[in-house]
Amino acid sequence: MSSTAKSQAGATTTRRSKRSGAQVPIWFVLPALMVFAVVVLYPTVAGAYLAFTNWDGLSATKTFTGLTNFFAFLKDKNAIGSLGHQLLIAIVFPIVQNVIGLLLAVALDSKIKSRFVLRTLFFAPAVITPIIIAFLWQYIYSTNGALNSLFGAMGLGGLKRSWLGNPDLALWSIIAVVIWQFSGYAMVIYLAGLQAIPSDVFEASQMDGAGPFRNFFSITLPLLAPAMTINIILSTVMGLKLFDQVYAMTGGGPGNATQTLTGYQYVQAFTFGHFGYGTMIALILAIIVSIISAFQYRFLRRNEESAS
Amino acid sequence: MSVFSRRGYGKRTLVLEIAMIVVGLIFAFPLYILIVLSLKTPEEAAKSPLALPSSFYVQNYVDAWNQANLAPAILNSIVITVVSVITLVLFGSLAAYAIARRTSHWSGKLFALFLVGLVVPFQLALIPLYQLVRDLGLLGSYWGVIMYIVGTELPLTIFLYVGFLRAVPKDYEEAAMIDGATPVRVFRSVAFPLMRPVTGTVIILSAIGSWNTFLVPNLFLSGSGSQTIPVAVFSFVGEYVSQWNLVFAGLIIGMAPILIVYLILQRRMIQGFASGLKG
Numbered sequence: 001m002s003s004t005a006k007s008q009a010g011a012t013t014t015r016r017s018k019r020s021g022a023q024v025p026i027w028f029v030l031p032a033l034m035v036f037a038v039v040v041l042y043p044t045v046a047g048a049y050l051a052f053t054n055w056d057g058l059s060a061t062k063t064f065t066g067l068t069n070f071f072a073f074l075k076d077k078n079a080i081g082s083l084g085h086q087l088l089i090a091i092v093f094p095i096v097q098n099v100i101g102l103l104l105a106v107a108l109d110s111k112i113k114s115r116f117v118l119r120t121l122f123f124a125p126a127v128i129t130p131i132i133i134a135f136l137w138q139y140i141y142s143t144n145g146a147l148n149s150l151f152g153a154m155g156l157g158g159l160k161r162s163w164l165g166n167p168d169l170a171l172w173s174i175i176a177v178v179i180w181q182f183s184g185y186a187m188v189i190y191l192a193g194l195q196a197i198p199s200d201v202f203e204a205s206q207m208d209g210a211g212p213f214r215n216f217f218s219i220t221l222p223l224l225a226p227a228m229t230i231n232i233i234l235s236t237v238m239g240l241k242l243f244d245q246v247y248a249m250t251g252g253g254p255g256n257a258t259q260t261l262t263g264y265q266y267v268q269a270f271t272f273g274h275f276g277y278g279t280m281i282a283l284i285l286a287i288i289v290s291i292i293s294a295f296q297y298r299f300l301r302r303n304e305e306s307a308s
Numbered sequence: 309m310s311v312f313s314r315r316g317y318g319k320r321t322l323v324l325e326i327a328m329i330v331v332g333l334i335f336a337f338p339l340y341i342l343i344v345l346s347l348k349t350p351e352e353a354a355k356s357p358l359a360l361p362s363s364f365y366v367q368n369y370v371d372a373w374n375q376a377n378l379a380p381a382i383l384n385s386i387v388i389t390v391v392s393v394i395t396l397v398l399f400g401s402l403a404a405y406a407i408a409r410r411t412s413h414w415s416g417k418l419f420a421l422f423l424v425g426l427v428v429p430f431q432l433a434l435i436p437l438y439q440l441v442r443d444l445g446l447l448g449s450y451w452g453v454i455m456y457i458v459g460t461e462l463p464l465t466i467f468l469y470v471g472f473l474r475a476v477p478k479d480y481e482e483a484a485m486i487d488g489a490t491p492v493r494v495f496r497s498v499a500f501p502l503m504r505p506v507t508g509t510v511i512i513l514s515a516i517g518s519w520n521t522f523l524v525p526n527l528f529l530s531g532s533g534s535q536t537i538p539v540a541v542f543s544f545v546g547e548y549v550s551q552w553n554l555v556f557a558g559l560i561i562g563m564a565p566i567l568i569v570y571l572i573l574q575r576r577m578i579q580g581f582a583s584g585l586k587g
Contacts, residue, residue, distance in 0.1 A: 024406045025491050029418060032403035032462055035395075039459025040425050043433030043440065050435060057435075104331075110312035112325040118332045120574045124339075127570045127577070129520040131538045132559045135545050136342050139552045146341045149357050180338070185581070192582035199314050212311045220311065241429050244522050248542065265431050270527070275435050282431035293427055 051280040069280035082264040090239030101186025109194040122184035134248035167257035193227035229300040346556035353553040368557035376544035385536040389518040392457040404469030425463035448532030472506040512580035
């Protein structure tokens with residue numbers, strides 16, 4: 001539709017609704033707004049205030065302590081370490097997940113007979129409860145578990161490790177699980193993007209002598225830029241908020257080797273009762289998530305425009 | 309050809325087929341382990357974890373069912389998921405309809421306010437909400453968790469509905485209004501039926517979100533009679549760690565309902581995810 005046609009249609013619309021005099025009544029938003037205000041808005045604002053107090057959850061008074069909790073965070077080695085782990089997850093997971101998801105999508109955007117079965121299989125872990133996935137892998141990774149037995153059976157006994165017990169390996173083992181669980185998720189979004197590309201585009205380029213790899217880099221990838229934006233932002237936010245899997249698989253251990261900021265927040269608030277400090281950690285996480293996702297959105301959108 | 313041929317089934321496609329089946333088998337290895345281990349006796353599970361079970365030891369399922377209290381947990385999860393999803397569809401579509409169709413300046417601001425909820429981690433709101441739910445006497449009851457699910461899933465729901473409505477012309481709704489239909493009537497018999505495709509997406513995404521959520525139900529419900537599946541599974545595993553054959557039977561029972569729904573509706577579910585998240 002041309003822009004003139006659009007604005008004409010718009011003009012007709014306003015005229016018509018003026019004539020009928022009926023607008024959608026405001027109260028339509030009230031039920032949603034009320035629940036949202038009670039469950040999210042009020043507690044978020046109250047939490048942001050709590051972050052500047054020394055409240056322990058029991059005493060009747062909350063003393064306002066200014067930036068004390070914030071400075072305590074900066075000096076808290078475990079907190080900074082947990083933040084580092086959370087950021088590592090939020091960087092490694094989206095990259096690997098998107099590469100795998102994209103490769104799977106390209107492979108299944110073909111005529112292979114198993115494509116529907118495989119699509120169902122690859123996506124399945126994404127609908128299963130994360131807690132359940134975590135316990136499954138806790139066994140697979142255990143000393144006498146499936147992975148070590150598999151290496152043993154294949155004559156690769158030298159590869160046996162204590163996957164979740166070794167502080168240098170544990171976090172990577174957890175990241176691998178999250179990648180396994182959500183690669184199919186990225187695949188599905190890429191597959192939808194791929195299927196929207198008409199086959200003639202590729203055929204025309206093939207007639208110009210382009211091979212499959214040229215096609216992939218000069219047609220497929222640029223056209224998938226919007227899907228990539230969505231995928232990367234979603235996975236980064238997911239990585240920054242990751243909690244369940246770590247909590248169930250290692251509880252942050254061994255030591256603090258796999259502790260995430262979300263997990264550390266939970267421990268501070270609900271194990272030690274440091275409600276003020278715990279919410280300061282959540283506030284810092286909230287600010288980090290907001291900044292990173294806003295930044296990513298702008299950067300990737302610009303990238304999309306230059307690609308198209 | 310795209311990267312791989314979309315038309316014929318040539319040699320390259322056959323090679324790809326074989327390669328992808330191998331990838332699929334590797335990918336499915338954890339699920340294979342989950343199933344075979346749940347059917348082994350403790351001795352067999354310890355001795356040969358990888359092999360197929362020599363006989364089906366169904367006792368694991370019986371024991372897990374009884375010891376993990378899974379029957380009430382499944383019922384609780386179903387009630388909480390169904391009530392949450394219905395409320396989300398109703399409240400979300402009503403609010404999105406007003407936001408998308410009203411032209412005043414506040415509707416954009418209200419939309420932005422809801423979208424903040426997509427990004428800010430819920431941990432920040434957790435402690436005040438916990439107090440609030442406790443003060444209302446709703447700890448251990450369905451309602452606290454349902455409130456939490458509806459509140460936290462509303463941003464995505466409204467985002468999906470508004471995105472859909474903005475791409476749909478208002479002609480039908482206006483025609484109905486000119487015919488003298490009340491706004492409620494227009495919503496019920498014109499706008500809401502129009503939104504059916506996105507309602508499907510909302511149902512799928514919010515049902516999976518409600519079913520799988522763990523952190524808050526664990527805080528609100530743990531130890532009560534209203535435990536959901538993830539909470540019940542979590543405490544069950546804590547009690548029976550290292551009896552993996554038994555634990556795995558419990559995990560399979562716990563994930564069966566959602567997995568069955570997935571296998572029946574997989575096409576629609578996958579489409580729902582893809583179309584919902586393309587924004």
